[in-house]
Amino acid sequence: MLTSVVIPNFNGENLLKSNLPFVLALGADEVIVVDDGSADDSIEIIRNFKFQISNFKLIENKKNLGFAQSVNKGVTAARGDVVVLLNTDVKPAKDLLRYVIPHFSNSKVFGVSFAESQWSWSRGFWQYGYVQHEPGLRTNKVHETFWVSGGSGAFRKSIWDKLEGFDEIYAPFYWEDVDLCYRALRRGYKLLWEPKAQVEHAHEATISKYHARSEINFVQERNQLIFIWKNITSSELIVEHWKNLFLRLLNSPGYVKIVLAALLRINRISAARRIENKEKIISDEDIFERFK
Numbered sequence: 001m002l003t004s005v006v007i008p009n010f011n012g013e014n015l016l017k018s019n020l021p022f023v024l025a026l027g028a029d030e031v032i033v034v035d036d037g038s039a040d041d042s043i044e045i046i047r048n049f050k051f052q053i054s055n056f057k058l059i060e061n062k063k064n065l066g067f068a069q070s071v072n073k074g075v076t077a078a079r080g081d082v083v084v085l086l087n088t089d090v091k092p093a094k095d096l097l098r099y100v101i102p103h104f105s106n107s108k109v110f111g112v113s114f115a116e117s118q119w120s121w122s123r124g125f126w127q128y129g130y131v132q133h134e135p136g137l138r139t140n141k142v143h144e145t146f147w148v149s150g151g152s153g154a155f156r157k158s159i160w161d162k163l164e165g166f167d168e169i170y171a172p173f174y175w176e177d178v179d180l181c182y183r184a185l186r187r188g189y190k191l192l193w194e195p196k197a198q199v200e201h202a203h204e205a206t207i208s209k210y211h212a213r214s215e216i217n218f219v220q221e222r223n224q225l226i227f228i229w230k231n232i233t234s235s236e237l238i239v240e241h242w243k244n245l246f247l248r249l250l251n252s253p254g255y256v257k258i259v260l261a262a263l264l265r266i267n268r269i270s271a272a273r274r275i276e277n278k279e280k281i282i283s284d285e286d287i288f289e290r291f292k
Helices: 013-024 042-050 067-077 096-105 157-163 176-186 213-231 235-251 253-263 266-279 284-290
Strands: 003-009 030-035 056-060 082-086 090-092 109-116 122-127 130-135 152-156 190-201
Touching (some): 003 067, 013 030, 013 042, 013 090, 030 067, 056 067, 096 109, 096 152, 096 190, 122 284, 130 213, 176 190, 213 253, 213 266, 253 266
Parallel strands (some): 030 056
Antiparallel strands (some): 090 190
16 A cells, blocks of 8 residues: 655745654655745755655645645645645654554545644534534544544545545635545545554644734634535534524624625535535434534
């Protein structure tokens, strides 16, 4: 089973210097870095690593395309059966693949999430008309997870291709990995968290450099709405959502800006929702019940 590592990079020269040696030590069959229009010395650093090994590929975006599109380009170019996605701020343990790859002997496994010191498997739930997720109780055993991190996880490429990867409707960032994983769960695939696949992840090391916290929060809330409108097809849950959305608008009038921002993408949301209605085999309620 061939393994490809895909790393999106934007102005991450210091992170690349620190973490790329650990990535190369994994012994993957292929390493692909997608540079997203960096203006620092990232390209020079990447090329220096590229000349050290034969299985290294550099993809250069002429302009900044964003996280989802860059990752999609990298996965499209990958030749591995399993694609490991690592952000530049992730430092993997050398034996990571030893614990991850065996899970893919089960053809129903789509993704495996790695173990970050501060997190565990993800528990997804429905609360007050909204999809929420939070870390589950830490355990030393493999556990099902609601989603696999797009910056710290492994995915089966054949299923990724079938699902057409990250939906770029969520640009510039956040919820695209939750969305992909939810679509996989709806089609009957499995997601796992492997506690022995250790990584160090300095979250938002790049995003926080270029986006204010208020902007990040705004995008997160907008994309939460996009996720719900796109993926939740249960009539009961949708009715509950609209009731609670209305109450939120009454209590927080400023929330209307987030709603309007999501509505700007309603045509794309509606088209994707029609696909979910057609291809789902597992109900929303059954998925949330699994993580109680």
